[in-house]
Amino acid sequence: MFNLVQLLIKLSGFLVFLVLEVICFTLVVRYNGNQEKVYTNTVNKFTGWLQQKSTSTYQYFQLYDENKRLAKENSNLLDRLANMGINVQNPLDTAWADTLQPVYTFLDAQVIRNSINQHHNYITLNKGSKDGVKPHSGVVTDDGVVGIVRKVSQNYSVAMSILHRQAIINARVRHKNYFGPLVWKSDNIHTFNLDNIPKDAPVTKGDTIETSGFSTMFPPGIALGVIDKMWMDPGSNFFTIEVRSFAKLSNLQHAYIVRNIFKQEQEQLEESVISEDE
Amino acid sequence: MNNTIVTNIIRFVSLVLLQGLVFKNIGVGWESFPYLHIIVFPLFILLLPLRAPKTLVIFLSFVVGFTVDFLYDSLGVHASAAVFTGFVRSFILQILEPRGAYNMSYSPTISRMGLGWFAQYTSILMFAHIFFYYSVEAFTFVYIADILLKTLVSFIASMAFIMIFQLLFNPKQ
Numbered sequence: 001m002f003n004l005v006q007l008l009i010k011l012s013g014f015l016v017f018l019v020l021e022v023i024c025f026t027l028v029v030r031y032n033g034n035q036e037k038v039y040t041n042t043v044n045k046f047t048g049w050l051q052q053k054s055t056s057t058y059q060y061f062q063l064y065d066e067n068k069r070l071a072k073e074n075s076n077l078l079d080r081l082a083n084m085g086i087n088v089q090n091p092l093d094t095a096w097a098d099t100l101q102p103v104y105t106f107l108d109a110q111v112i113r114n115s116i117n118q119h120h121n122y123i124t125l126n127k128g129s130k131d132g133v134k135p136h137s138g139v140v141t142d143d144g145v146v147g148i149v150r151k152v153s154q155n156y157s158v159a160m161s162i163l164h165r166q167a168i169i170n171a172r173v174r175h176k177n178y179f180g181p182l183v184w185k186s187d188n189i190h191t192f193n194l195d196n197i198p199k200d201a202p203v204t205k206g207d208t209i210e211t212s213g214f215s216t217m218f219p220p221g222i223a224l225g226v227i228d229k230m231w232m233d234p235g236s237n238f239f240t241i242e243v244r245s246f247a248k249l250s251n252l253q254h255a256y257i258v259r260n261i262f263k264q265e266q267e268q269l270e271e272s273v274i275s276e277d278e
Numbered sequence: 279m280n281n282t283i284v285t286n287i288i289r290f291v292s293l294v295l296l297q298g299l300v301f302k303n304i305g306v307g308w309e310s311f312p313y314l315h316i317i318v319f320p321l322f323i324l325l326l327p328l329r330a331p332k333t334l335v336i337f338l339s340f341v342v343g344f345t346v347d348f349l350y351d352s353l354g355v356h357a358s359a360a361v362f363t364g365f366v367r368s369f370i371l372q373i374l375e376p377r378g379a380y381n382m383s384y385s386p387t388i389s390r391m392g393l394g395w396f397a398q399y400t401s402i403l404m405f406a407h408i409f410f411y412y413s414v415e416a417f418t419f420v421y422i423a424d425i426l427l428k429t430l431v432s433f434i435a436s437m438a439f440i441m442i443f444q445l446l447f448n449p450k451q
Contacts, residue, residue: 013332017365020340024361027347027354028414035355035417042418 104219106140106256107131114161114252116189121161121249123147127257128155138217138258144224144246145169146255148217157257163189163249171224171243172212173203179212182224182243189249192225194241199232201239209243216263282327282385285449290342293319298349301439315432318439319346319356320407323364324400325449329382332368339364352415359411366406374399388444400440401433408433 008015029039113124127133129152139147139159147159148167160167163184171194172179180196197203207227213220225245233240260266297319304316323339330338343360347353371386374395384390386399409429416425 013336013365013368016333016336017361020336020361021358024340024343024354024358025414028358028417029354031353032355035414038417 103261105259105261107133107259109133109139109157109255109257111252111255112156114249116161116163116249118163119165119186121163122150123159123161123252123255125149125157125159125255125257126155128153128157130154132259133157133257134259134263136217136263137260139255140218140222140258141247141252141255143248145211145218145222146247146249146252149257161249162192162245162247169218169224170212170215171209173197173201173227174208174210174221174223176201176203176207178203179214182209190225190244191228192243192245194227194243195238197239197241199237199239203227203230203239203241205230216260216266218258219260286322286326289325289449290322293322294342294345294349297346302350313428313431314435315428316439317404317408317411317432317436318443319343320360320363320404321400321440321443323360323367324403325385325387326367327383327385328371328380335367336361336364355414356411358414359407362410363403363407367403370399370402385449387449389448389450396444397441401437404436404440405429405433408436 028035030036107127109125109127111123112126113122115121115123123139123146125133125139133149133152135149135152137149138145139149145162147161147164148169149157149159151158162169163186165184165186167184169182170179171182178197178201180194182192182194185191185193194209205227209224209227211218211220211222211224223246225243225247227241228244229242230239297317301316301318304314319342322342323335326335326338339360340357343357344353346356346360350356371380376391376395380386381390386396388396391399409425412425412428412432413419419425
């Protein structure tokens with residue numbers, strides 16, 4: 001202890017010098033523009049260098065996690081790539097026309113009323129004109145098509161279910177592209193008829209039926225059901241096809257209302273051509 | 279004792295005023311030759327009594343440098359050089375110690391120590407002071423040649439004035 005005190009006394013001159021110089025340099029840097037610039041420039045250079053070194057070191061240690069993350073992302077992308085042509089009716093939120101402009105957007109809605117045991121069944125949804133719902137919009141779920149919006153109020157919309165005798169959905173056979181209207185026959189909630197398939201069409205039992213995309217209500221490729229039975233009535237040029245639908249209308253909770261952004265444009269164009277011919 | 283303090287106070291005031299009011303303007307006046315800067319105030323540090331403790335010398339150096347900084351509006355630049363000079367002073371005194379050791383009751387003036395000794399002592403410390411001053415002023419050694427040139431020119435001018443003062447007034451303490 002005594003030695004320490006002696007050392008301090010011996011060094012007192014140096015210590016006072018050091019303290020005063022520190023004060024002086026602080027003042028110099030603080031109150032002199034030129035020196036301040038030099039100081040900040042030097043310090044910035046040094047800290048920048050230090051930061052760069054530490055960042056590169058840190059990044060080196062992060063490589064393992066980064067690799068894992070990239071591998072995971074790769075597998076996800078591969079999954080999506082592999083499933084692209086197959087799971088078109090995946091719970092899409094938006095289908096893109098090109099990389100910039102969506103054609104169809106989907107609005108999540110809750111089913112607040114539903115019936116399945118009438119000849120004309122309706123579904124009431126909790127989204128209305130306030131949310132941008134328009135009449136003649138399609139209603140779909142993850143499993144397939146469930147109906148078409150008929151009337152819209154401010155907060156609600158009523159869709160006619162596909163279990164409605166007048167509900168006609170433009171359908172086609174997947175990968176074969178023969179198309180025709182799909183209508184409910186009202187004897188069984190799962191059975192529909194697909195008409196207008198010519199008898200030379202290479203359609204077989206078990207083929208999947210999907211939306212054609214010809215109407216503006218539904219995007220193409222949403223699965224509707226599979227061909228359950230098919231036969232040729234004598235004297236007819238068309239198959240009689242019975243389709244078992246995928247839609248689970250009896251326990252419907254959520255649905256998506258489809259909005260086609262170009263609906264108006266397409267319909268106006270088509271109508272103008274038709275009215276011109278008449 | 280009292281006489282010493284009074285002398286040093288007078289020296290302090292007169293050197294600071296001379297530096298801040300006269301030599302400052304000379305430096306500014308010769309704008310065609312910005313390397314010249316006459317610095318005389320460290321004479322106060324050099325002429326502090328030999329018996330003054332090291333820490334006191336350094337502290338007084340800080341005070342005089344700081345005061346000059348106020349007149350120069352360059353807070354810290356002169357003070358840091360002065361503190362450095364005050365710190366180095368004891369070492370230079372050690373190196374230049376004459377054979378018979380110092381008479382501790384005096385200040386290291388010409389009349390006490392002789393012209394040769396005083397010229398040596400003053401030139402070493404003044405060179406250290408001016409070099410340190412220009413280094414702090416530039417705040418980087420990138421322009422070391424510039425710093426050295428300024429130091430040399432200012433050193434010669436400052437030394438001339440210091441010697442003239444010493445020979446004129448020839449203080450005993």
